[in-house]
Amino acid sequence: MLSLTLTGLKLRNPLILAAGIMGTTGGSLRRIADSGAGAVVTKSLGIEPKSGHPNPSMVEVDCGYLNAMGLPNPSYKNFQQEIDIARAGGVPVIASIFAGCALDFSEIAHGLDADAFELNVSCPHAHGYGSEIGTDPTLVEDITKAVKTATDAPVWVKLTPNVIDITSIGLAAQHGGADAVVAINTVKGMAIDIESGYPILGNRSGGLSGRAIKPVAIKCVYDLYDALDIPVIGVGGISDWKDAVEFIMAGAMAIEVGSAVGNNVNIFKDISSGMEAFLAKKEWTINDIYGMAHRI
Amino acid sequence: MRPVNAQITKIVEETPATRTYFFDASFKPEPGQFVMVWIRGVDEIPMALSYDNAITVMNVGPATSALFGLGEGDSIGIRGPFGNGFRIKGDNILLVAGGVGAAPLSPLAGKANSKGIKVTTLLGARTKEELVFRERFEAAGKVLVATDDGSIGKHGYVTQLVDEQDDYSQLYCCGPEIMMKKILDKVEPGKAQFSLHRYIKCGIGICGACCVDGLRICKDGPVFTGEVLRKSEFGVYSRNERGEKVKV
Numbered sequence: 001m002l003s004l005t006l007t008g009l010k011l012r013n014p015l016i017l018a019a020g021i022m023g024t025t026g027g028s029l030r031r032i033a034d035s036g037a038g039a040v041v042t043k044s045l046g047i048e049p050k051s052g053h054p055n056p057s058m059v060e061v062d063c064g065y066l067n068a069m070g071l072p073n074p075s076y077k078n079f080q081q082e083i084d085i086a087r088a089g090g091v092p093v094i095a096s097i098f099a100g101c102a103l104d105f106s107e108i109a110h111g112l113d114a115d116a117f118e119l120n121v122s123c124p125h126a127h128g129y130g131s132e133i134g135t136d137p138t139l140v141e142d143i144t145k146a147v148k149t150a151t152d153a154p155v156w157v158k159l160t161p162n163v164i165d166i167t168s169i170g171l172a173a174q175h176g177g178a179d180a181v182v183a184i185n186t187v188k189g190m191a192i193d194i195e196s197g198y199p200i201l202g203n204r205s206g207g208l209s210g211r212a213i214k215p216v217a218i219k220c221v222y223d224l225y226d227a228l229d230i231p232v233i234g235v236g237g238i239s240d241w242k243d244a245v246e247f248i249m250a251g252a253m254a255i256e257v258g259s260a261v262g263n264n265v266n267i268f269k270d271i272s273s274g275m276e277a278f279l280a281k282k283e284w285t286i287n288d289i290y291g292m293a294h295r296i
Numbered sequence: 297m298r299p300v301n302a303q304i305t306k307i308v309e310e311t312p313a314t315r316t317y318f319f320d321a322s323f324k325p326e327p328g329q330f331v332m333v334w335i336r337g338v339d340e341i342p343m344a345l346s347y348d349n350a351i352t353v354m355n356v357g358p359a360t361s362a363l364f365g366l367g368e369g370d371s372i373g374i375r376g377p378f379g380n381g382f383r384i385k386g387d388n389i390l391l392v393a394g395g396v397g398a399a400p401l402s403p404l405a406g407k408a409n410s411k412g413i414k415v416t417t418l419l420g421a422r423t424k425e426e427l428v429f430r431e432r433f434e435a436a437g438k439v440l441v442a443t444d445d446g447s448i449g450k451h452g453y454v455t456q457l458v459d460e461q462d463d464y465s466q467l468y469c470c471g472p473e474i475m476m477k478k479i480l481d482k483v484e485p486g487k488a489q490f491s492l493h494r495y496i497k498c499g500i501g502i503c504g505a506c507c508v509d510g511l512r513i514c515k516d517g518p519v520f521t522g523e524v525l526r527k528s529e530f531g532v533y534s535r536n537e538r539g540e541k542v543k544v
Binding site: 054 | 301332336337338339498501503508537540541
């Protein structure tokens with residue numbers, strides 16, 4: 001009932017584990033696959049091993065979560081076996097990758113065997129990477145083009161909301177040959193400990209995820225659906241089936257779940273059964289609700 | 297939750313390398329739960345609560361070294377308590393503690409004893425001076441000691457003392473991973489619980505940095521049954537802050 005083909009990949013449902021969540025070990029990716037996700041995305045992988053920012057690197061705030069992990073990863077060179085372990089779960093495994101230039105992006109995509117690549121040009125708290133690249137349409141187009149040349153696998157480009165017009169970046173990805181865009185990465189944010197005046201995050205500031213950013217993400221997905229010809233994958237603050245339905249109505253062909261996995265590892269099963277019951281009650285198919293908000 | 301401000305009210309030197317920091321905030325933890333301790337401007341690290349309002353720390357790295365530089369009246373930030381602690385099972389329990397692994401086990405000893413459960417503790421350390429919380433365990437029941445240098449008790453590892461104890465209803469273990477793995481290989485896995493340590497980033501089950509295979513130390517643990525651990529990379533690999541595999 002929920003199965004679909006997304007950028008050539010067959011998914012049993014449109015619910016995908018977001019990058020940076022339970023994505024460091026093959027075993028944890030496999031666990032999420034086994035718990036009902038339609039696909040899983042790895043932790044972002046770079047050229048060399050990276051330690052990330054000092055802790056605190058994630059903290060719960062009133063309306064969501066702030067994080068500044070700093071792209072910790074063992075390098076793509078040490079990650080193929082984790083992908084292979086995750087793949088035994090029987091769902092597509094998407095490698096999230098980051099780099100500082102097109103050449104390095106290409107090296108990683110060429111060196112990894114994954115079902116698709118998600119280009120992280122949107123992490124808001126790593127100097128020289130992420131949104132420092134992903135706010136420049138020319139760089140996004142060049143990098144997308146380079147990765148498309150380096151691999152036959154589908155290429156998704158994950159966008160930052162920390163721009164004036166996200167559709168210009170989405171169009172750049174599309175011009176570069178992207179098979180889909182993923183929107184949104186976290187929204188720049190900060191919290192300060194009033195007892196001491198210290199910024200709480202070790203990196204001082206970071207990115208906001210969770211409930212608070214859902215309306216921001218819905219608007220981005222809505223605009224991207226209008227502007228682009230390639231599919232939009234929605235992410236940002238999804239914590240139940242109603243959120244997932246809302247994203248699909250905004251124009252997301254699939255959705256990713258991140259922070260909400262922390263309190264409910266079985267969230268993918270919960271969302272898919274909730275969506276199925278809702279669609280059955282309404283006598284709608286998933287195609288009926290895809291982009292529905294644009295047609296009424 | 298944001299970090300709660302906790303002022304250090306008392307510092308007790310437990311051993312030459314280990315100190316207990318009491319603070320003015322109480323967390324009502326289950327024995328075995330942990331908190332994230334933020335030494336502002338330095339780092340945030342996971343620590344077991346050794347009392348409702350205290351952590352017991354061995355000086356092993358930059359963060360604990362910074363903590364050792366703090367005095368009474370100084371403040372730290374604390375998030376927690378997090379994770380799942382020890383589950384008390386049966387009426388005759390055996391605790392196996394290595395070094396500062398005694399920290400999460402000592403409140404368990406007190407709680408079990410207050411419920412009328414028979415508590416036996418096997419306490420190990422490098423030397424006599426490094427035995428942590430011996431008096432607290434003795435107040436809860438019988439204590440057998442092992443030291444690496446033989447300065448008191450059995451000359452050798454605490455793991456060797458387990459052989460002589462087989463009539464317990466449940467075994468609880470915390471210490472260096474190699475020691476815990478030895479215990480796991482020795483006992484009936486369904487009758488044993490282990491408190492694990494890993495590099496923890498978020499502390500709230502989201503990022504996955506602390507995963508042992510698919511198990512999140514911070515959320516599913518830090519206490520696991522032997523049955524769960526037997527099929528995992530526990531005792532074989534851990535992962536560093538970059539997610540690289542490191543041999544235990």
